Amino acid sequence: MSAFSTSSDFEALHVLVVDDNSFFRKLERSMLRQLGVDTVYEASDGLDALTRLDQRECDLVLLDWNMPSFPGADFLRLIRDKDDVYFRSIPVIVVTSFANQALVLKAVELGANGVVVKPFSIALLRDRILATGATCRAGQSLSGERHERLPAVAIDDPTAVFDIDGMM
Numbered sequence: 001m002s003a004f005s006t007s008s009d010f011e012a013l014h015v016l017v018v019d020d021n022s023f024f025r026k027l028e029r030s031m032l033r034q035l036g037v038d039t040v041y042e043a044s045d046g047l048d049a050l051t052r053l054d055q056r057e058c059d060l061v062l063l064d065w066n067m068p069s070f071p072g073a074d075f076l077r078l079i080r081d082k083d084d085v086y087f088r089s090i091p092v093i094v095v096t097s098f099a100n101q102a103l104v105l106k107a108v109e110l111g112a113n114g115v116v117v118k119p120f121s122i123a124l125l126r127d128r129i130l131a132t133g134a135t136c137r138a139g140q141s142l143s144g145e146r147h148e149r150l151p152a153v154a155i156d157d158p159t160a161v162f163d164i165d166g167m168m
Contacts, residue, residue, distance in 0.1 A: 010036035010129075012136035014057055018049040018075070019064035019095070024118065026166050028062055028095070031122050046070030046078070053079065056086055059135045063112075065096040065103065072096075073110060090134035095120075119124075137157035 003093045015037050024045075028038045043049035045072050052058060065072035072094055079087040093114040094107045104115050113124060113132040116124060 011038050013129075013134060014039040014041070014059045014136070015035050016040075016049060016058040016061045018044075018046065018061060018067075020044055020067040020069070020073075021064070024064070024095075024112065028125075031125055034122055035126055046072070046075035049075060050078070053087065053090070059136050060129060060132065061090060061092045062095050063092050065094050065107065066098065073106065076107070076110040082084050089128075091134045092094060093132065095126050 010032075015032055017025050017032070017040060019025045019028070019042075025042045025044075029042065032040050036098045039057075041052050043052055045067050049061065049063075053061075063075060076092060076094075079090070080093075082088065088111075092111065093116060094112045095116055095118060096103065099117045100117065106114045107115050114128040116128055129143045
């Protein structure tokens with residue numbers, strides 16, 4: 001069990017759930033609430049998500065990869081190419097039902113901080129959130145330390161952010 005496993009560690013985190021399927025948005029919201037996240041925003045597509053991010057209220061994004069009107073890849077490409085450290089550094093965990101190594105490599109190449117395959121457990125979600133180094137808007141990490149957001153960096157080993165066993 002992680003040292004940051006209590007719900008109070010996640011209270012200050014503001015999470016944006018982006019998914020075109022309302023059932024999955026509600027499911028992810030429920031899982032986040034069980035982790036202790038008090039503030040969960042929802043967006044039904046990438047354009048809706050951009051509006052929320054423009055308000056700079058989010059600390060982490062759970063992004064559906066397969067959305068018909070504005071796919072996750074387009075969303076990631078757009079925010080990571082902005083000339084604004086907030087957009088380049090906000091942690092993004094890609095959530096997908098259909099994953100393979102090519103998708104993971106593409107997501108990481110575009111700036112994703114992690115990938116999870118539906119269905120996933122609360123424990124896996126917690127671990128992925130912790131692995132992103134997400135900080136609340138006040139600059140406090142889940143461990144209670146203060147630090148500035150850093151730009152997203154490429155990950156050398158995509159399997160470190162992806163549950164390969166979970167997709168087989």
